Amino acid sequence: MTAISDILHLLFTANLWQATLSAAILLLLPALGGVISERSGVVNIAMEGMMLTGAFFGVVAALAWHNPWLATGVAILAGGLMAAVHAVVSIQFRADQIVSGIAINIFAAGLTVFLINRIFGLQDVGHLGPNEGLPYISIGGLDQIPFFGKVLFQQNIVVYVALVLLVLIHVLLFRTRIGLRIRAVGEHPQAADTAGINVFFIRYSAVITSGLLSGLSGAFLAIGVSNTFVPNMTDGRGYIALAAMIFGKWTPFGAFGACLIFGLGEAIYANNSIIHASPYLLSMLPYIITLVVLAGVVGRSSPPAADGIPYVPGSE
Amino acid sequence: MSDERLAVDLRGITKQFPGVLANSNVDFSVRAGEIHALVGENGAGKTTLMNILYGLVHADSGEILVDGKPARISGPRDAIAHGIGMVHQHFMLIPVFTVGENVMLGREPVTGPDFYDHRHARQAIQELTRRYGLALDPDARMGDLPVGLQQRAEIVKVLYRGANILILDEPTGVLTPQESKELFGVLRDLVKAGKTIIFISHKLREVLEISDRITVMRRGKVVGHLTTKETDEESIATLMVGREVLLRVDKKPAQPGAVTFKVENLTANSDRGVPALKGVSFELREGEILGIAGVEGNGQSELTEVLAGSRRVTGGRVLLGDRDVTTFDARTEREAGIAFIPEDRRGAGLVLSYSIAENLILGRQRSHQFAWHEFVLQLNAIWSWARRLVKEFDIRTPSINTAVRNLSGGNQQKVIVAREMGTHPKVLIAAQPTRGVDIGAIEFIHRRLIAERDAGTAILLVSAELDEIRSLSDRIAVMYEGQIVSIEPPDAPEERLGLLMTGGGAPRVGAA
Numbered sequence: 001m002t003a004i005s006d007i008l009h010l011l012f013t014a015n016l017w018q019a020t021l022s023a024a025i026l027l028l029l030p031a032l033g034g035v036i037s038e039r040s041g042v043v044n045i046a047m048e049g050m051m052l053t054g055a056f057f058g059v060v061a062a063l064a065w066h067n068p069w070l071a072t073g074v075a076i077l078a079g080g081l082m083a084a085v086h087a088v089v090s091i092q093f094r095a096d097q098i099v100s101g102i103a104i105n106i107f108a109a110g111l112t113v114f115l116i117n118r119i120f121g122l123q124d125v126g127h128l129g130p131n132e133g134l135p136y137i138s139i140g141g142l143d144q145i146p147f148f149g150k151v152l153f154q155q156n157i158v159v160y161v162a163l164v165l166l167v168l169i170h171v172l173l174f175r176t177r178i179g180l181r182i183r184a185v186g187e188h189p190q191a192a193d194t195a196g197i198n199v200f201f202i203r204y205s206a207v208i209t210s211g212l213l214s215g216l217s218g219a220f221l222a223i224g225v226s227n228t229f230v231p232n233m234t235d236g237r238g239y240i241a242l243a244a245m246i247f248g249k250w251t252p253f254g255a256f257g258a259c260l261i262f263g264l265g266e267a268i269y270a271n272n273s274i275i276h277a278s279p280y281l282l283s284m285l286p287y288i289i290t291l292v293v294l295a296g297v298v299g300r301s302s303p304p305a306a307d308g309i310p311y312v313p314g315s316e
Numbered sequence: 317m318s319d320e321r322l323a324v325d326l327r328g329i330t331k332q333f334p335g336v337l338a339n340s341n342v343d344f345s346v347r348a349g350e351i352h353a354l355v356g357e358n359g360a361g362k363t364t365l366m367n368i369l370y371g372l373v374h375a376d377s378g379e380i381l382v383d384g385k386p387a388r389i390s391g392p393r394d395a396i397a398h399g400i401g402m403v404h405q406h407f408m409l410i411p412v413f414t415v416g417e418n419v420m421l422g423r424e425p426v427t428g429p430d431f432y433d434h435r436h437a438r439q440a441i442q443e444l445t446r447r448y449g450l451a452l453d454p455d456a457r458m459g460d461l462p463v464g465l466q467q468r469a470e471i472v473k474v475l476y477r478g479a480n481i482l483i484l485d486e487p488t489g490v491l492t493p494q495e496s497k498e499l500f501g502v503l504r505d506l507v508k509a510g511k512t513i514i515f516i517s518h519k520l521r522e523v524l525e526i527s528d529r530i531t532v533m534r535r536g537k538v539v540g541h542l543t544t545k546e547t548d549e550e551s552i553a554t555l556m557v558g559r560e561v562l563l564r565v566d567k568k569p570a571q572p573g574a575v576t577f578k579v580e581n582l583t584a585n586s587d588r589g590v591p592a593l594k595g596v597s598f599e600l601r602e603g604e605i606l607g608i609a610g611v612e613g614n615g616q617s618e619l620t621e622v623l624a625g626s627r628r629v630t631g632g633r634v635l636l637g638d639r640d641v642t643t644f645d646a647r648t649e650r651e652a653g654i655a656f657i658p659e660d661r662r663g664a665g666l667v668l669s670y671s672i673a674e675n676l677i678l679g680r681q682r683s684h685q686f687a688w689h690e691f692v693l694q695l696n697a698i699w700s701w702a703r704r705l706v707k708e709f710d711i712r713t714p715s716i717n718t719a720v721r722n723l724s725g726g727n728q729q730k731v732i733v734a735r736e737m738g739t740h741p742k743v744l745i746a747a748q749p750t751r752g753v754d755i756g757a758i759e760f761i762h763r764r765l766i767a768e769r770d771a772g773t774a775i776l777l778v779s780a781e782l783d784e785i786r787s788l789s790d791r792i793a794v795m796y797e798g799q800i801v802s803i804e805p806p807d808a809p810e811e812r813l814g815l816l817m818t819g820g821g822a823p824r825v826g827a828a
Contacts, residue, residue: 179432195423
């Protein structure tokens with residue numbers, strides 16, 4: 001019982017919610033990528049691998065050039081490159097998109113460990129120095145608001161960027177011409193094709209965009225939060241993002257809501273030293289929430305009609 | 317209306333698909349301002365030819381001329397640019413989008429950086445619908461509209477793209493007789509407004525009613541260019557099939573016996589969990605065919621599935637003789653003497669990768685005839701059984717061990733028909749027994765149904781083809797929104813049946 005009162009007590013601290021938002025943003029970026037990719041009709045479970053690849057190359061670049069912005073760019077590109085592989089395999093060669101996604105996740109895990117050994121040998125990857133990571137920014141004035149100031153306005157720069165992207169992607173998908181076309185391609189590619197829309201171009205762009213966003217999340221994790229790279233440091237976040245996307249019914253804001261719930265689980269675990277419960281039990285929290293969500297507690301939501309179905313021109 | 321100017325001129329089009337020569341040196345020309353019918357059986361190459369004209373498929377060789385000028389059409393975009401629009405057999409519509417979004421797709425009005433402009437979209441559609449007299453609500457969700465209006469949206473979509481040449485692929489296949497009439501009115505208006513129309517169909521009566529000229533295809537080749545006024549149904553059918561065919565079903569009056577099958581106040585839900593059958597009752601006698609007419613989606617599929625034991629009822633009773641078979645599953649229904657030809661041939665009727673012989677005993681694999689103690693298959697018995705049925709039902713195949721996948725649609729259907737009739741059931745439920753099969757197979761299946769009736773089987777025939785219902789049935793039950801609204805004699809006028817099918821018309825006194 002004390003564990004529960006510990007957690008209740010925690011819920012009233014700004015620190016917890018600050019950590020929740022930060023953890024949620026790590027999930028939100030790949031989840032947004034998933035939304036875009038799947039809205040265009042390509043199932044993407046490879047966010048984990050894209051994120052991990054982004055994190056690794058981000059750290060390598062940051063250690064080499066001591067510039068977090070350049071390093072973030074490299075991380076984003078690395079994520080995009082992995083996504084391009086997924087795009088070629090599943091759009092061009094019409095391979096099973098789940099299998100392709102799993103392959104990319106396994107490949108990314110292996111590739112990063114292999115490269116660590118090649119580049120750093122048996123040594124540690126090493127930590128970034130001060131001012132070599134992505135900065136935390138307090139927004140003057142607003143950060144002094146009691147409680148909310150700390151939660152909302154004392155965050156890493158990526159958090160602000162991600163919140164802007166959240167709004168932009170929502171508007172893009174549901175208010176613009178290109179969004180209409182993305183959704184059309186994901187619902188009924190034949191209809192889109194006969195209307196003169198380039199199905200392949202849209203799907204490629206959407207999948208690669210999902211990789212760019214996952215790469216950014218990897219950069220945030222490695223050169224914003226941890227300042228180093230350790231093997232498999234994404235720790236299933238790409239999969240949790242996938243669950244958040246489904247939980248959020250393939251919408252940006254829905255996914256964000258789900259990310260907050262998962263982020264809260266993670267933030268509670270981060271405070272395990274002051275909770276009277278097994279830290280191992282607490283560490284399971286985000287994953288238990290994921291399983292419960294995927295098992296359908298939130299009710300069945302329907303994916304885009306053509307999600308996961310390769311498009312063959314001229315077919316019906 | 318039409319003049320000698322050619323709107324479309326296809327010369328020497330050839331297209332080879334793996335294993336099939338879909339189009340072989342096809343010449344096809346359409347005059348500006350005419351309604352030109354392209355007819356042929358399934359697989360004759362009509363749709364391939366039109367997909368080539370629309371840029372969805374690329375010809376191996378041949379020339380395309382539009383309005384007298386050579387045209388390179390490498391995709392739908394090129395076709396649209398040349399003023400060609402296509403209304404596909406399977407609608408190219410997105411159910412979760414509005415009518416407006418569906419029509420605009422690919423040519424969306426935009427404000428600001430890239431915002432979709434709802435106001436302009438609405439205006440553009442209202443203007444089009446006014447000009448061509450096609451009433452349509454731009455803000456309705458496509459999936460909520462009846463099929464007739466969805467098709468109208470497809471036509472508006474094509475017009476919005478500025479099409480002067482409209483290709484309609486089997487446009488009446490999904491329509492009620494009334495909706496078809498409305499469509500023909502629309503097509504005539506479009507021709508008056510200067511459009512050219514290519515009308516693909518295999519329904520000859522419609523072709524004769526609406527077209528100016530006719531091109532007939534068979535097995536990838538053009539076998540006839542006809543002028544509608546100078547031809548008739550029989551000559552077109554002969555060209556289509558390559559031999560003389562009997563369009564009318566020959567049958568003696570039925571000799572109905574005792575009531576063997578009784579359905580009382582049956583209710584059941586659809587896959588989505590909403591009531592699909594709302595109290596269906598009828599009686600079926602030995603030696604008669606009861607036809608179920610209705611627009612698809614009014615509960616016919618659910619009814620046949622319940623009767624075949626593959627869908628659970630929520631209320632009511634089904635009696636076979638004195639036995640209550642309401643809760644029987646597919647296996648026990650079958651053992652009780654109820655045979656079932658399902659509407660989904662490839663999904664529910666056959667295992668495509670199994671051989672003909674294996675498919676012919678599906679559902680009876682446990683019987684003493686084919687298995688030793690329900691356990692070891694008696695291959696010799698199975699093979700001789702298969703050889704007998706293949707012969708009796710004229711299934712065209714190299715061998716009884718050929719995978720069913722490799723047969724034509726008509727021969728696949730004959731495998732099902734043979735299996736279901738081969739056991740001489742007490743009751744036969746036939747759902748869409750001739751859907752998508754060629755005229756030769758239709759002719760054959762119709763004859764077998766009549767023969768089975770004359771042998772005393774009680775047959776329930778469900779079909780979306782009103783002509784089929786009218787020519788085979790001894791009584792016609794019209795289904796609408798999960799109920800049988802009337803039981804009509806076989807000579808009931810088509811207009812009356814059409815009206816009943818859409819919820820209009822007074823039911824006959826004494827209807828079940």
